Amino acid sequence: MKQIQSPSFSRRSFIKTSALAGGGMLISFNLFQACKPEAAPPVDISQLNFNDFNAFIKIADNGMVTIFSPNPEIGQGVKTSMPMLIAEELDVAWDNVHVVQGALDTKNFTRQVAGGSQSLRHGWEPLRQTGATARQMLINAAAARWGVDPSTCTTNNGIISNANGDKLGYGEVVKEAANLDVPENITLKNPKDFKIIGSDANNVDIDKIITGKPLFGLDYKEEGMVYAVVMRPPAFGNTLKDFDATEAKAIPGVHDVIRFGDKVAVLAKDTWTAMKGKKALKANWESDEALENTEGHDKILTDLLNGTEFNTMRADGDVKKAFAEADEVVERTYESPFLPHNCMEPMNFFADVTAEKVRLVGPIQTPAGTARRVAELLERDPEQVSVEMTRMGGGFGRRLYGDFALEVAEISKLAKKPVKLVYSREDDMGAGIYRPSIKYKISASIKDKKITGYHLKEASVNSNMYGLIPNFFPAGAIENYQVDVANYTSKITTGAWRAPYTNFLSFAEQSFFDELAEILEVDRIKLRLDLLQKVKGNTDERIQYSPERLEKVINVAVEKSGWGKTEEGVYQGFSAYYCHNTHVAEVADVVLENDVPVVKKVTCIVDCGIVVNPLGAKNQIEGGVIDGIGHAMYGDFSFKNGEPQDKNFNTYRLIRINETPVVETHFIESDIAPTGLGEPTLPPAGAAVANAIKAAKGIRLYKQPFIKHMKAKAPLG
Amino acid sequence: MPVYNLKINGKSHTVEADQDTPLLWVLRDHLDMVGTKFGCGIGQCGACTIHIDGSATRSCLLQVSNVGDMEITTIEGVSEDASHPIQQAWKEVDVPQCGYCQAGQIMSATAFLSQNSNPTKSEIRDAMSGNICRCASYNRIERAVELAASKMS
Numbered sequence A: 001m002k003q004i005q006s007p008s009f010s011r012r013s014f015i016k017t018s019a020l021a022g023g024g025m026l027i028s029f030n031l032f033q034a035c036k037p038e039a040a041p042p043v044d045i046s047q048l049n050f051n052d053f054n055a056f057i058k059i060a061d062n063g064m065v066t067i068f069s070p071n072p073e074i075g076q077g078v079k080t081s082m083p084m085l086i087a088e089e090l091d092v093a094w095d096n097v098h099v100v101q102g103a104l105d106t107k108n109f110t111r112q113v114a115g116g117s118q119s120l121r122h123g124w125e126p127l128r129q130t131g132a133t134a135r136q137m138l139i140n141a142a143a144a145r146w147g148v149d150p151s152t153c154t155t156n157n158g159i160i161s162n163a164n165g166d167k168l169g170y171g172e173v174v175k176e177a178a179n180l181d182v183p184e185n186i187t188l189k190n191p192k193d194f195k196i197i198g199s200d201a202n203n204v205d206i207d208k209i210i211t212g213k214p215l216f217g218l219d220y221k222e223e224g225m226v227y228a229v230v231m232r233p234p235a236f237g238n239t240l241k242d243f244d245a246t247e248a249k250a251i252p253g254v255h256d257v258i259r260f261g262d263k264v265a266v267l268a269k270d271t272w273t274a275m276k277g278k279k280a281l282k283a284n285w286e287s288d289e290a291l292e293n294t295e296g297h298d299k300i301l302t303d304l305l306n307g308t309e310f311n312t313m314r315a316d317g318d319v320k321k322a323f324a325e326a327d328e329v330v331e332r333t334y335e336s337p338f339l340p341h342n343c344m345e346p347m348n349f350f351a352d353v354t355a356e357k358v359r360l361v362g363p364i365q366t367p368a369g370t371a372r373r374v375a376e377l378l379e380r381d382p383e384q385v386s387v388e389m390t391r392m393g394g395g396f397g398r399r400l401y402g403d404f405a406l407e408v409a410e411i412s413k414l415a416k417k418p419v420k421l422v423y424s425r426e427d428d429m430g431a432g433i434y435r436p437s438i439k440y441k442i443s444a445s446i447k448d449k450k451i452t453g454y455h456l457k458e459a460s461v462n463s464n465m466y467g468l469i470p471n472f473f474p475a476g477a478i479e480n481y482q483v484d485v486a487n488y489t490s491k492i493t494t495g496a497w498r499a500p501y502t503n504f505l506s507f508a509e510q511s512f513f514d515e516l517a518e519i520l521e522v523d524r525i526k527l528r529l530d531l532l533q534k535v536k537g538n539t540d541e542r543i544q545y546s547p548e549r550l551e552k553v554i555n556v557a558v559e560k561s562g563w564g565k566t567e568e569g570v571y572q573g574f575s576a577y578y579c580h581n582t583h584v585a586e587v588a589d590v591v592l593e594n595d596v597p598v599v600k601k602v603t604c605i606v607d608c609g610i611v612v613n614p615l616g617a618k619n620q621i622e623g624g625v626i627d628g629i630g631h632a633m634y635g636d637f638s639f640k641n642g643e644p645q646d647k648n649f650n651t652y653r654l655i656r657i658n659e660t661p662v663v664e665t666h667f668i669e670s671d672i673a674p675t676g677l678g679e680p681t682l683p684p685a686g687a688a689v690a691n692a693i694k695a696a697k698g699i700r701l702y703k704q705p706f707i708k709h710m711k712a713k714a715p716l717g
Numbered sequence B: 001m002p003v004y005n006l007k008i009n010g011k012s013h014t015v016e017a018d019q020d021t022p023l024l025w026v027l028r029d030h031l032d033m034v035g036t037k038f039g040c041g042i043g044q045c046g047a048c049t050i051h052i053d054g055s056a057t058r059s060c061l062l063q064v065s066n067v068g069d070m071e072i073t074t075i076e077g078v079s080e081d082a083s084h085p086i087q088q089a090w091k092e093v094d095v096p097q098c099g100y101c102q103a104g105q106i107m108s109a110t111a112f113l114s115q116n117s118n119p120t121k122s123e124i125r126d127a128m129s130g131n132i133c134r135c136a137s138y139n140r141i142e143r144a145v146e147l148a149a150s151k152m153s
């Protein structure tokens, strides 16, 4: 097993300190790169400059700690867990720490261009080092005042003590500390001494959320702005021939109607008027080529799977030979539809494009990349473009794409006004960047009751599995192993969707192994454990999953779920998976109510390294499991003549509270650096449920959504 | 353009708006009360839930001209300092993930608990099934409603 090591940082290069004019000490730092040598740490809190640094810690002279971070929050609780790392090493009480996100507080932030997504995994080491460095500087300042050796001083919750029993609060020495050299060679705490890491902390924005304060992109307003709603081509492949805005313009409150490319923006005094204006537009659309249909996609992907044009992503041994020599070959095909993201907060963005600058504000996961693309589109100097981030009402991958920010920038430029672009739900679902429809064909060769070969073929729309995914389990466990991929280029826009590829791949593989166990007449847990044995000691660098950690979550899942020991009428399904550097096992308990399978409970075992904030982590896990079940059960999305057939929640079904199981979470205790939690519990959920449905009803599911494909055989839900 | 006098969270507000404007947009765009959220616009998701004379109502479907002198309560009117037992329960359980749906969830829950102060689990699940949480914080919503019920009884 290989751990990804965080690069080691020279503290001198990524931290700068300054004494604040209003009192207190400011630690300015750059998480993932060295500061520019000329970058000057601000001396006034109103001058925080997120170009040169990406976060700041202020220690006030009353000892209160404020962390200023432009970190995006998409519901993953990162905004809570990242400051916990700083507070831990700084050794202050969590209650004395406040987190301020830059966005929406324009008074306190000059510009914010924050760099990319900053996950806990990548922040683990540098954030702790920053906290520890600041703590050492405070100790050094106190020791100098006392005339003692710093190594004889200790800290406890913001108080420094020396061997004589003298005490000084952090706030009392900030002034001197700010002017000291940034020390090198800081030792980090031993995980067993953690006080904050590993204890429950509320979401830092909870009070604002539950009292309805403005937080989200849709809540953002500025004096003088107008609202825009955009008419886009109804079908992928359509172009705008012409349009008539006479009626739209006649609506009181509609300011302007502007065409840009194949889209038309209606600008109005408020959202509702803009929506009405859009409805009143009359447009003619045309298309050069045949428009796409779901039936067509099905055929194309099936033909690809049965064809010979593949890219091989990994090949071990000789799959052909293994299949030729097999006693038996098992081959199964798994199929999934496109899926929209459906963030609860529809896409929206604000732009103010003037001769001097381009100011963008809104919910985005990729502010730096978006700023760059806007600069290119508008042919502006990237230095003139700023992106401020708001809280996001969900991301799931959709807000990685700045298409909406490009749109609003263009509209604002043409309208010469500050503009707030709002998508209706229909716009959001209809102009998506969808999870592509994917089919997998998995074959296994069996010889003397052993799995001798494994061949996985992927047929997908627009793109294929990438990175290390072809090296996930069962890579390394089966001697003759091959992963081949093929794709078809569609006009329908596709992209990342929570746990890209693995969100469906895991269903296919974990269903396949369950069925293999039945065919081989071996225990389904034992089949998985036996395969893992073969990965132990494997030195292949590409195999990043740990057979030991996967084995552990499987064994704990067996124990905690009461596997095989449930009461009569409860049917269980098993699934275990590794992705996003996290190892997970899930057991779904299904009962039959009026002969319909209902998922009652999911036991979820997670090895994500050290758990920084168990309260927040469990929230992620519960959400991921239920999201996985919801989409596996109900998520369906089709196209007819290039047009999405679902536009809103009246026909597109999302899981609701009365359909949810209880998720029981257990963590594997660990002292390994934390890994991702936003995604890895989603992929195994579908297979756990499908395998439980098999146990309950004898029906094996190969296609999502289950609801559709079970209906023919038996009703569901 | 017609002028309406609205009673919101115990205060009266005068707005000028087209008569077909959903109350949701009057609150958000005209009155700067953005706690009430837009999710679907067709009564399917519950993000826009408010109270009209104490009952949970989808503000995206209620035209401003139909409000008359009915009492409107929004998330901003539940309590300013998060001291309402439902908000307290939401905090204790740490319900939100992205948080976007939560105002609507809280409004549905308060209206429900005012009618049924001692609900069963399945009554809670039924009552809250009109509110979608895309982050699927459903387990916690269920627990928070239970906890709020016990706090309020």
Ligand code: FES
Pocket (backbone or CB within 6 Å): B037, B038, B039, B040, B041, B042, B043, B044, B045, B046, B047, B048, B049, B058, B059, B060, B061
């Ligand atoms: S916005 Fe009103 S129910 Fe969805």
Ligand code: FES
Pocket (backbone or CB within 6 Å): A075, A344, A393, A394, B096, B097, B098, B099, B100, B101, B102, B132, B133, B134, B135, B136, B137
């Ligand atoms: S918390 Fe994100 S939609 Fe409910």
